[in-house]
Amino acid sequence: MTPLPLAFGGPLFTRALIRSTPDDFQVDELPSFEPTGEGEHxxxxxxxxxxxxxxxxxLLAQWAGLPEMAVSFAGMKDRHAVTTQRFSVHLPKRVAPDLALLASDEVHVVSSTWHNRKLQRGALAGNRFKLVLRDVDGDAAAIDARLQQIAERGIPNWFGEQRFGRDGGNVPAALAMFGGRRMRKDQRSLLLSAARSALFNRVLAARVEQGSWDQPIDGEVWMLDGSRSVFGPEPWSEVLAERLARFDIHPSGPLWGVGDLRSSDAARALELGAIDDEQSQALRAGLEAEGLKHERRSLRLRPALLQHQWLQEGVLELSFALPPGCYATAVLHELGPVTDASQ
Known part of the structure; x- marks a missing residue:
């Protein structure tokens, strides 16, 4: 895939390793609701x-003696990591096997309680990350300054490489699917998301290269922070400038689908121009044929509670929280090339 541009200048190190051990990549889900304490889930x-x-x-389905469809979760989490997340198991008779039977080197049950609804995909407030980069070959003072820039201005809200599969293979697979290749239902959903994400990243890349990923351009569609609600275009004003400065609103880009783009003027021209090559046109046509509706995604992301420390020379620990659907790799991207040691 085409390398993504950087928002703050060149890379600050020539190499760094992530996931040297699973403990170097820790993720905790931030719950979006409190359990009811009753119900059959x-x-x-x-x-x-x-x-x-x-x-x-x-493993949970086998433990409960139930089909896999009886187990649900809010979000997918990495294998080469230490992660905390919620699962729900539908037990209509409210009789659960011994939780101790689940204990292993892989799995530890932190807590359990009853709830009156199945856990839905996306039912989380975000994720908290603690990452350790090793063998960092770069100037520590420059990296410190870049992280301060990120804390103050945010970063481009890229879809991460996980969305595109190993070696970016999901986009060619999506094109093959649009060309008639049969896919399982779960594969289709994955490939549709990859196609949309590829188009979004191309628009965002054009805004980064223009220097407008966190600045207004004519015809902008604005997204409210922490929601999917959008408004505009509307004339630029001091009120919009103040809201943009305090991260209440963000410029947005298209998640392609059926219908007309909401953006206008310079924003619309840039969006269409960024995805006018032959491959992008094929992805657009395929998504429209599948009946997906146009949506928007924020172009800007500000990691919450961003902190860092040097554990020793060449070993950098980062911690921050991100909203759902945002990627820790987008933060790392602004520092320099990071190699996944688990690969």
């Missing part, structure tokens, strides 16, 4: 190490 908070979400869901 057992809500489990699980700390997992070196196991992916689907694998743990299968």
């Amino acid at each position: 057992l809500l489990l908070e699980i700390r997992k190490r070196g196991a992916n979400t689907v694998h743990v869901a299968k």
Whole structure:
């Protein structure tokens, strides 16, 4: 895939390693609701190490003696990491097997309680990350300054490489699907998301290269912070400038689908120009044929509670929180090339 541009200048190191051990990549889900304490869905908070979400869901189904569809989770979490996330298990008779049977090197049950609804995908307020980069070959003072810039201005809200599969293979697979290749339902959903994400990243890349990823241009569609609500275009004003400065609103880009773009003028011209190549046109046509509706996504992301410390020379620890659907790799991207040691 085409390398993504940087918002703050060149990379600050020539190399760094992430996931040298699973403990170097820690993620905790931030819950979006409190359990009711009653109902027929057992809500489990699980700390997992070196196991992916689907694998743990299968273990829970086997433990409960239920089909896999009886187990649900809010979000997918990495395998090569230590992560805490919620799962729900539908137990209509409210009889749960012994939780101690789940204990292993991979799985630890942090808490369990009853809830009156199945856990839905996306039912989380965000994720909190603690990452350790090792063998960092760069100037520590410059990295400190870049992280301060990120804390103050935010970063481009890229879709991460996870969305595109190994070696970016999901986009070619989406094109093949649009060309008639049969795919399973779960594969189709994954590939539709990859196609939309690729188009969004191309628009965002054009805004980064223009220097307007966090600045207004004519015809802008604005997104409210912390929501999917949008408004505009409307004339630039002191009120909009104040809201943009305090991160109450953000410029947005298209998640492609059926219908007309909401943006106008310079914003619309840039969006259409960024996705006018042959591959982008094929992705656009495929998404429209699938009946997806136009949506928007914020171009700007500000990591919350961003902190860092040097554990020793060449070893950098970062901690921050991100909203749902945002990627820690977008933060790392603004520092320099990071190699995934788990690969």
